[in-house]
Amino acid sequence: MHHYPKHIDLLPVRHVSGTVRLPGSKSISNRTLLLSALAEGQTVIKDLLASDDTMVMLQALQKLGVHWSRTGFDNEYIVTGTKGELPVRKADLFLGNAGTAIRPLAAALAVLGGDFLLHGIKRMHERPIGDLVDALNESGANIEYVENPGYPPIRIHEGHIRSHNLKVRGNVSSQFLTALLMASPLMARTQDVTIHVIGELISKPYIEITLNLMRSFGVEIEQDGWSAFTLKKGQTYKSPGVLHVEGDASSASYFLAAAAIAGGPVKVEGIGKNSIQGDVRFCDILQQMGAKVVYGDNFIEVVSNGPLKCIDDDFNLIPDAAMTVAMLAVYADGPSVLRNIGSWRVKETDRIVAMATELTKLGVDVETGDDWLKVIPATRISDATIDTYDDHRIAMCFSLACLSSSNKQGAKIRINDPKCVAKTFPEYFQAFKTLFA
């Protein structure tokens, strides 16, 4: 559908300003698709993200016998719910590299039972799923590893959920808890279900997105802090009728960062002060670093306010937008440290290694540890050819290095293999270039 060149060349840019209409949130889109499929009634989904990650979810649902169609309005879909009874019980599902597809589908299908093969691209088979499989199998599901224990591909057989007290670890990915939460109404027909989190839970704001959307579909979870989640029996998903997908807050971070570096104002439309996405907290970081942020109901606008201040903080709550913070750090007035970002190592690539390697090409000094990254800016930014590791966020992040701030000139940047942006934002580079004044 989209054509991508082998690489994209960006020349130094002195100033950015403009308005960007954001693509739909990946996290909300894929959750909404699954909940619509499991619900009673038809759901009209407005502004669904059109990207690789949502495409694999749509295709998987189709293979599972769920009826959906496009309405003719841009990115508007209508999904016919199955009341928790997916019509097809045997399928081979290719899920690309979409964590938000494979993990929630694995849980729902394991609870329903059948004969399903879930797999993805090579990197997907290196991304952990063991904590989720353990939680499900310990409760009576029947999931088997096809290649390496702990990783996809997985084969799901007929099983029977016996225990209604599930336990899951949350220190590798919050998506395992999200998956169990979304599947819990399928096991709560006659008994309450409690999901216990063992140990630490990372990326907590994504659990809030999950609970929020479940609530939109009529299911209320009782929360005991971050350690136990209970669903009272008999609750089932009911379509809210129409659901509007917010713009993607992680995608917004690149444009808002551009404004903080190279002037602005830049306005993003599709999210606002009442967003349910944790990554809007990226704007708090922009403010801490010295930029000005204005929130509307359906927009956020950023304008720079002089040189950026360095930052040393814990970024566990915003792991995706934290990568954008690492780019801001290149322009900051001193060294910055990003802490508690260990989950970067098991995402599209080892993002600590990738960020360190590519930042070094810009001439900055970088130090890393198990779960942290330190960026020590240089007086100038070096021209560089950036490798992207099939990671959309590496491609989008490093596009920012062509920007000049008030005291640092932007560099000539070549982004290799830019097609990786199709995971969440196929039109990223076109949108980015509209900001060049």
Ligand SMILES: O=C(O)C1=C[C@@H](OP(=O)(O)O)[C@@H](O)[C@H](O)C1
């Ligand atoms: O639930 C979600 O929608 C997501 C959760 C986060 O993953 P982790 O919980 O693995 O950190 C985030 O990085 C990912 O892009 C989307």
Ligand SMILES: C=C(OP(=O)(O)O)C(=O)O
């Ligand atoms: C980590 C990410 O994706 P996923 O949903 O596949 O985990 C991401 O989009 O940065």
